[in-house]
Amino acid sequence: MLYYPMWIRPSRLLRVLSQRGGRVMGLDVGDRFVGVAVSDESNTVARGIKTLEKMIERKEFSRRAPNHPGGARRPLREKDINTFAKEFERLMKDNKVFAVVVGLPNHVDGSLSEQSRRTSRFVTKLLRYSPYMRRVPLYWQDESHSSQLARETLSSRGIRAATRQKKVLDAVSAEHILQRFLTRHAAS
Template identity: 30%
Template sequence: MRILGLDVGDKRIGIAISDPMGWTAQGIETLKRQSKEKDLARLVELIHTYEVDTIVCGLPRNMNGTYGPKAEETRRFGDKLQEHFQIPLIYWDERLTTVSAQKTLLQGDVSRAKRKEVVDKIAAVFILQNYLDARAKS
């Protein structure tokens, strides 16, 4: 079984998946948000295709650790996922993951247009990999 990592945004959802052993995270895609129904339908496909048993959803926090309006939106989305899929959903601190993803893409000399297409997917990889690393240490 695998773990699905999500970086949920207003316009896009970055999606990553763990390897079957739960050691590494790989980016799958950046889902351009259309509607809740279409977004959920695509996630259903991915969950079945990869035999996902857990979802890790990045939770935006302010730098001082507090939660703002984006965190509440993410929690509402996560609640819908849990209702729909009936599998465990874990929220994971996503502070600075998009910044790290941007830096990684800049270091790789990825064009601005291409960065916009993949930054959310790379952020989902960072979220999921951070979770996997923390789980391995415990």
């Protein structure tokens, strides 16, 4: 069964949330991690807060391959969706989130990419297992170049390349996705 969350015009949503103190959450869904950002109470500024693991290492494999000089990573498996949904709902409730914006990586011509399809399938699955998320408006936002902007942002903040881990990058990417949504709909 497909779940369709409620929909409200974004500009109206931001006005209502600003009056009532609700926030908007932005997501950057990747293959292994989901970057999370939330808006401030006035819904004008986004801030990356966390990166949730979507994929985890399989425990039945050893940490390093015996014949490989640098070792090998453990194979990955998808995290239990119930566990992820509970973790996600807790994060939404703790931050008083009343709307979610998901970055969608489209091609330059606007057509859906394979990653867009994977993102859409993951969000649909999350909606199925998260009753709280089904009650809030869900929006899709083009996330073109968000990872590149995140790298530039981290570099401008003085964070060296060695410390720019994928987890940090995904949270900052989510910040850019949410900020683009907030900026686009604040004036309309």
